[in-house]
Amino acid sequence: MIGLVIVSHSKMLAEGVKELASQMGQNKVKIEAAGGLDDDDNPIGTDPMKIEQAIRDAYSEDGVLVLMDIGSAIMSAELALDFLEDDMRDKVILCEAPLVEGAIAAAAQAMSGSNIKDVIAEAKNALHAKNVLLQPEEEEVLPDEQKEIPLEGKNIQITVPNKQGLHARPAAKLIEIVNRFDATALVSVNGKKPVSASSISQVGTLGAKKGEVLDFVLFGKDADQLEKALIDFRDANFGDDDKEIIETSIKIEKTETSDGAIHGIAASEGIAVGKSLWFRKELPILNKESVEDANHEIFLLHQSIDRVIQELGAIQKKITSELTKEKAEIFDFHKLLLQDQDLLKEVEDTVRNEKCNVAYVWNGQIKKLETEYLAMDSVYLQERAADVVEVGNKVLLELLGVAKKELILTHPCIIVTDELGPAxxxxxxxxxxxGIVTRTGGETSHSAILSRSLGIPAIVGLGDEIDQIKDGEEIAINGGAGDIWTANHPDVIADLRKCKELEEAKRLKTLTKAKEPAVTKDGKTYQILANVSGPKEAIISYDNGAEGVGLYRTEFLFMNRDEAPSEEExxxxxxxxxxxxxxxxxxIRTLDVGGDKPIPYLDIPAENNPFLGLRGIRYCLQxxxxxxxxxxxxxxxxxxxxLRVMYPMVGVIEEVLSANELLREVQADLNKEGIPFSNKMKVGVMIEVPSTIFFIPQLALELDFLSIGTNDLTQYLLALDRDNNSVAKYHSPFHPAVLTAIQxxxxxxxxxGIEVSMCGELAGNPKATGLLIGLGLxxxxxxxxxxxKTKEIIRGMNVVDNQTGFQVDSSIRTLEELKKSIGEG
Incomplete structure (x- = not known):
C-alpha cells in the first residue's frame, strides 16, 4: 500500500493533515507528518531531516507520495531525498497536489490498494474544490445538489460494509474517490435528500450505518470509472480493518461505585497528582447585524480561515518535532472542514442574500453542523462535534478580532475544563x-487520542460531577481507571503518589538501558552514533542512547532563510x-548543497546533471x-x-588537499586574532563517490577518519538516479555490488590504519546490522x-557467528536472490 508524507512549514498543520488523512484512510495507510522547525523562536519552516525520517517511516515497496505546502517545503523535500538509499529514493514521488485536499484524496485512494499513479491522480484532482471556491462571484458555482442533474445520470447502490459505517475516515476517502474523476456524484441514505459526495460537511453527517444502502447518482465523462471505484471502495470494506476497529455505536458508561472517587471515562493511562487548574472558556454574544459590503465580509472570512489554517500548521509542526509524526493526524478533519466548498458556499450565499455580518452566519452554520454530529448514533461521530466547535470557534474569534483565551501554564497542574480541543x-x-480532566468527550475524541499520544493521563466525560473539583485543590487521577480523587481523600492521594514515583523510576530505567553500550554476547563493543540536523535532535539522540554525533547535517542551518547564517550564529x-x-x-559535515539540495540565495547554477556537477565540497571550494x-x-x-569536521562528496584527492589548505588558513587567522581552537581536531571525508574507494591509502595520509554515506554511494555505484521511479527496482544498498564496495x-x-564508520541510512536498518558487523563495520x-533497537540487536549476537556466517557470496546473481538470502539468514 502506498505511503504518504505530509510536509508543511507548520508542525501542527502537518500533524493535522496527517490526522485527517489517517482517518480518511481508515488508519490503514502509512502517513507521516514532517512539519516545522525545532526552534521555539522560529518554529515556522521545513526540516529536510524530519522529512527524510518521515519518508522512512511511511516507506512502502509500493511507493511513497510526498505532499508539500509552499516555497522551501519543496526544496526541503528534495533535499531529504538525498539522504535516502537509492532503492528507497526511487520509490518516492514529490507531488504538486494541494496539501490538505491532496492528502485526504491520496489517503482515501491509497487505502483501497491503488497503485501510485492512481493515488497521484486522486491527489491532483483534489484541486477541484479550491477551483470552485476561487470562482469569481459573477461566475457563481452552485453546489452539486443545486445543479441540474442530467437525465442520463447513472444510478448505483452501495451497501455500507464496515462496522463503523460511514464515519470520518471513509467519508474522506469517498470524497477523494469522487474528486479523482471528471464526474459529479450525489449521495443519499434512507430516502433523505441527496448531498454532494465531494463535501466533507455533508457526507460526514450522513451517518450511514453498516448494512444501510447509499444511493448514488453519477454523471460526467468519468461516471463509469467512478462507479467502478465506488464498487472497489465497497469491496475494500470502506478501507476499515474491522479487526482493529473499536465498536463505538454503544456509549461507554461511567463506572458507578461508592468508593468516594469521581468517575469519568478513562481516556489516557497514567497517574497524576497535583494542583487542579480550572480553565473556563467564554465566547462573545453574537447578534445579527446588517452590513453594506457583503464581499468584504466574505473576504474577512477567508482571511480568518487562512490564519487558522496557518495556526493549525504551527501546531502540527510542534507535534511532529516534539513527539512523532502520527501525532498531527487529528487536524486533517479540521482543515478539510475549513476548506469545504459547500459549507463556505452556504455561508457566503447567506451573507450576500441577507446582507448580514459573516461572524453571525458562520457561528450559526457551525452550531448547525455541531447539532448534526451530536445527533449521530455513532459515538465516534458525536465526538467529532467537539472538533467542529473548536475549529469553528477559532475562525469566529479571528473574525471578531477577539484574542482567544490561551491556556498558559505557569506551574505544574492538572487541567480541569469543560472541553479541551486537539489544538x-x-x-x-x-x-x-x-493530567487532563474534562466535562465532555469520550475515549475516541481527538483530544483523548492526543493525550494518549502525548503521554498525558486524561479522564473525560465527567458531566456535572466535574463541578465537585475545586480550583487549586490537590487532586489525584488514575487515567487507566477513570478515577479522580479530591483533597478529601489524602490517604488515596498519597498511595497514588507512590505509584507515580514507581512509574517514573521504571521510565528512567528504560532510558538507562538505552544508554548502555552496545556489547555483543562475546564481548565486542560497537559505537552507536546519531545523525542530527540541529540542537534539539541532539537532545533526543542523547536520550535514545547515542554515544556521539556521527553526522551533523549543517545544510539545514542554511535553509528556510534569505541569507547564509553568520559565523556567530x-x-x-x-x-x-x-x-x-x-x-x-x-x-560536523560541512555545507552539502547542490544536486537535489538547492538553496536559492546561494545562486547555485542550473546544470544539466547537477548530481555530477557543483555540489558538496566542490561548491564550497568555489x-x-x-x-x-x-x-x-x-x-x-x-x-x-x-569536535570533528567532515567534507562531503569528495571525488578526487585534490579536493581534500584544497579543503585542508583552507582549514589551515582559517586556523592561522584565528591564531593571529587570539581566538582559541584545537590543533587536534580530526578531519575526515564522506565516502560517497566510488572513486574514493580506490585511493583510500592516499586519503589516510591526509585525514583522520572516513564515513561511508551509503545513500549516494549506492546511487553513483549503480548509476541509478534515486529520484527516478523507472529504475527504482534496481536501486538498493543491499545490491551485491554495493555490499562488495562496503567490504x-x-x-x-x-x-x-584509518578509522571508518557508516552514516548512510543502511547503518540504521535493522536488517543490515548483523550483515554490516559481518563485513567488519x-x-x-x-x-x-x-x-x-540497533543496540538491542547487537547485544543479542555473537561477532564470531556473524563473521563466519556471512560473506558477499559470489554465487548470488540478482538483488532478489540477495534479499532472499538475507531474509533467510
Whole structure:
C-alpha cells in the first residue's frame, strides 16, 4: 500500500493533515507528518531531516507520495531525498497536489490498494474544490445538489460494509474517490435528500450505518470509472480493518461505585497528582447585524480561515518535532472542514442574500453542523462535534478580532475544563501539564487520542460531577481507571503518589538501558552514533542512547532563510549540539548543497546533471568565503568540545588537499586574532563517490577518519538516479555490488590504519546490522529512533557467528536472490 508524507512549514498543520488523512484512510495507510522547525523562536519552516525520517517511516515497496505546502517545503523535500538509499529514493514521488485536499484524496485512494499513479491522480484532482471556491462571484458555482442533474445520470447502490459505517475516515476517502474523476456524484441514505459526495460537511453527517444502502447518482465523462471505484471502495470494506476497529455505536458508561472517587471515562493511562487548574472558556454574544459590503465580509472570512489554517500548521509542526509524526493526524478533519466548498458556499450565499455580518452566519452554520454530529448514533461521530466547535470557534474569534483565551501554564497542574480541543491539547506545555480532566468527550475524541499520544493521563466525560473539583485543590487521577480523587481523600492521594514515583523510576530505567553500550554476547563493543540536523535532535539522540554525533547535517542551518547564517550564529548552533551531547564526540559535515539540495540565495547554477556537477565540497571550494566562515565557527567550537569536521562528496584527492589548505588558513587567522581552537581536531571525508574507494591509502595520509554515506554511494555505484521511479527496482544498498564496495572500503581502511564508520541510512536498518558487523563495520551512525533497537540487536549476537556466517557470496546473481538470502539468514 502506498505511503504518504505530509510536509508543511507548520508542525501542527502537518500533524493535522496527517490526522485527517489517517482517518480518511481508515488508519490503514502509512502517513507521516514532517512539519516545522525545532526552534521555539522560529518554529515556522521545513526540516529536510524530519522529512527524510518521515519518508522512512511511511516507506512502502509500493511507493511513497510526498505532499508539500509552499516555497522551501519543496526544496526541503528534495533535499531529504538525498539522504535516502537509492532503492528507497526511487520509490518516492514529490507531488504538486494541494496539501490538505491532496492528502485526504491520496489517503482515501491509497487505502483501497491503488497503485501510485492512481493515488497521484486522486491527489491532483483534489484541486477541484479550491477551483470552485476561487470562482469569481459573477461566475457563481452552485453546489452539486443545486445543479441540474442530467437525465442520463447513472444510478448505483452501495451497501455500507464496515462496522463503523460511514464515519470520518471513509467519508474522506469517498470524497477523494469522487474528486479523482471528471464526474459529479450525489449521495443519499434512507430516502433523505441527496448531498454532494465531494463535501466533507455533508457526507460526514450522513451517518450511514453498516448494512444501510447509499444511493448514488453519477454523471460526467468519468461516471463509469467512478462507479467502478465506488464498487472497489465497497469491496475494500470502506478501507476499515474491522479487526482493529473499536465498536463505538454503544456509549461507554461511567463506572458507578461508592468508593468516594469521581468517575469519568478513562481516556489516557497514567497517574497524576497535583494542583487542579480550572480553565473556563467564554465566547462573545453574537447578534445579527446588517452590513453594506457583503464581499468584504466574505473576504474577512477567508482571511480568518487562512490564519487558522496557518495556526493549525504551527501546531502540527510542534507535534511532529516534539513527539512523532502520527501525532498531527487529528487536524486533517479540521482543515478539510475549513476548506469545504459547500459549507463556505452556504455561508457566503447567506451573507450576500441577507446582507448580514459573516461572524453571525458562520457561528450559526457551525452550531448547525455541531447539532448534526451530536445527533449521530455513532459515538465516534458525536465526538467529532467537539472538533467542529473548536475549529469553528477559532475562525469566529479571528473574525471578531477577539484574542482567544490561551491556556498558559505557569506551574505544574492538572487541567480541569469543560472541553479541551486537539489544538489546545497540542499547545500544552508538556513540562507543566500533569493530567487532563474534562466535562465532555469520550475515549475516541481527538483530544483523548492526543493525550494518549502525548503521554498525558486524561479522564473525560465527567458531566456535572466535574463541578465537585475545586480550583487549586490537590487532586489525584488514575487515567487507566477513570478515577479522580479530591483533597478529601489524602490517604488515596498519597498511595497514588507512590505509584507515580514507581512509574517514573521504571521510565528512567528504560532510558538507562538505552544508554548502555552496545556489547555483543562475546564481548565486542560497537559505537552507536546519531545523525542530527540541529540542537534539539541532539537532545533526543542523547536520550535514545547515542554515544556521539556521527553526522551533523549543517545544510539545514542554511535553509528556510534569505541569507547564509553568520559565523556567530553557526558557532552557537554547533556549540549547542555539542553541549546537548554531554561531552560525546560530534562530527560536523560541512555545507552539502547542490544536486537535489538547492538553496536559492546561494545562486547555485542550473546544470544539466547537477548530481555530477557543483555540489558538496566542490561548491564550497568555489565559494571560499562562505566555506571559511563555516570553518571558523567549527574551529572555535573545537576549542571546548570533541569536535570533528567532515567534507562531503569528495571525488578526487585534490579536493581534500584544497579543503585542508583552507582549514589551515582559517586556523592561522584565528591564531593571529587570539581566538582559541584545537590543533587536534580530526578531519575526515564522506565516502560517497566510488572513486574514493580506490585511493583510500592516499586519503589516510591526509585525514583522520572516513564515513561511508551509503545513500549516494549506492546511487553513483549503480548509476541509478534515486529520484527516478523507472529504475527504482534496481536501486538498493543491499545490491551485491554495493555490499562488495562496503567490504572493500572496510578492508582498505583497516590496511591503511584509518578509522571508518557508516552514516548512510543502511547503518540504521535493522536488517543490515548483523550483515554490516559481518563485513567488519564497528561504528554506526543513524537517525535517533533507530538507536535503541540497533543496540538491542547487537547485544543479542555473537561477532564470531556473524563473521563466519556471512560473506558477499559470489554465487548470488540478482538483488532478489540477495534479499532472499538475507531474509533467510
Amino acid at each position: 489546545e491539547t497540542m499547545n500544552l506545555d508538556l513540562n507543566l501539564v500533569q 553557526q558557532y552557537q548552533a554547533y556549540k549547542a549540539v555539542c553541549e546537548n551531547m554531554k561531552g560525546y564526540p560530534v562530527t 565559494n571560499t568565503e562562505l566555506f571559511k566562515t563555516q570553518l571558523r565557527a567549527i574551529c572555535r567550537v573545537s576549542a571546548e568540545y570533541d 572493500e572500503i572496510l578492508i582498505r581502511s583497516k590496511e591503511a 564497528e561504528k554506526f551512525s543513524m537517525n535517533s529512533p533507530a538507536i535503541p
